Amino acid sequence: MTESKSTPTVRTRVGALAQKIYPNLDERIFFSGRDHEVALRAGSAEYQEMELQFPAKFSPELTFGEFDRPTHVVVVPQEGSDFESWAPGTRNFYYEAAQSLRELMGDASVSVFHVAKGEPYAQWHRRLTEYLISSGATHLITHIESDPGSEAQSWTWDSLWTFLSRRWDGILLGVMFDSAYRYINAKSKYLARVSPRFMVVDICMPMNNSMKRGRNEVGPVNMPMSRQSLAIVDERIANIAPSFDISFMGVLYPYRVELLNELSSQGFSVAINPHRADKTLTADDSRRDQPSWIDYMAGLASSRATINFSRSSAGPFEQLKTRVIEAGLAGTFLLTDDQDRTRQFWDPGVYGTFKDIHDLPTVAQNWFADPERLLTAQRAFSQRSREIAHTHFWVSIDEGLGQRGLPRINF
Secondary structure (H helix, E strand, C coil): CCCCCCCHHHHHHHHHHHHHHHCCCCHHHHHHHHHHHHHHHHCHHHHHHHHHHHHHCCCCCCCCCCCCCCCCCEEECCCCCCCCCCCCCCCCCCHHHHHHHHHCCCHEEEEEECCCCCCCHHHHHHHHHHHHHHHCEEEEEECCCCCCCCCCCCCHHHHHHHHCCCCCCCEEEECCCCCCCCHHHHHHHHHHHCCCCCEEEECCCCCCCCCCCCCCCCCCCCCCHHHHHHHHHHHHCCCCCCCCCEECCCCCCCHHHHHHHHHHHHHHHCEECHHHHHHHCCCHHCCCCCCHHHHHHHHHHHEEEEEEECCCCCCCCCCCCCHHHHHHCCCCCEECCCCCCHCCCCCCCHHCCCCCCCCCHHHHHHHHHHHHHHHHHHHHHHEEEHHHHCCCHHHHHHHHHHHCCCCCCCC
16 A cells, blocks of 8 residues: 555654653663563573573672772774774774773783674674673773674674673773764663663763763763874874865865855865865765875865864754864864864864854954964964873773762773
């Protein structure tokens, strides 16, 4: 039977009405579905064998002031040694997290647990459980939005954390990139229901009270950056002198094209995606065949200022974009519509803010009218970026653990 064109509208109205009558109905349905999936996995032959190998020892509610053993942080990367990006200077978030912590704590306190591409979940669940227990790990940090090594975006952390929280007394630090999406946020909420030894680390948004009322989380945080990768960036941009006034790096949506044309008409030399050797004229052009991250950083360094849009694609949410700190590390001045997130890390006087795209040309004119002021702000922003790039990610996590009364990393 063919559905009428009015059917989606009716369904939408019914869904909206149900959401009003039953707040967070979608989350309740999600949790119920995950409970079913967890129960099915727990009854599988693989998990039954794990039950015998690793008897339950702890309550999921167990919390500590401090551990009675040395700190040992295990990093489980989303893209590990099976991926070309597992190297310095590639913007691999978990490579940078692991390497920067090694530089702060020493190799003995940090290890990396790699999951192969497509490795069956039961296999890496068993391996990781065994490794955490045998190594005396105290903290595990991972990308909590999907399974490691999973190009198909599978998610089985709900089963593993339900199992682990009774066998391992450590802390699970779950990093999120897209918490503005309710489905992704609900995944972390599920893990928070399992045990208070789970803590969110979000790179974009404040997260206190987001999992449970009265419970502190961590966010937003800057992307971690190892000294190893900072050295590669510095070598790449060492001899680059700015040749443009303003750069824009990103997808060329029509409203952005209109804005860039307006800036050009006011006399600014504008570079669109200067990290690319080809010319990008459309949104599709700007998405495909992306150059390396180091070339991207060189592109940022080629202009006196760069534009950052902070809005989430999930809705009207302001986010701390990674480009903010990248602009500082590349030594370019930041022009952003971010009214709140950036000022949590940098003094408002060292970057330019605009309320909307119509406001940006005037803001840019005001800054460029005083070259000395622009240069002073640019240098201050860059200096602060370098101060926080290497340590602040871990400082934020350590402070968050302390506020929750959970064992700190104490690097």
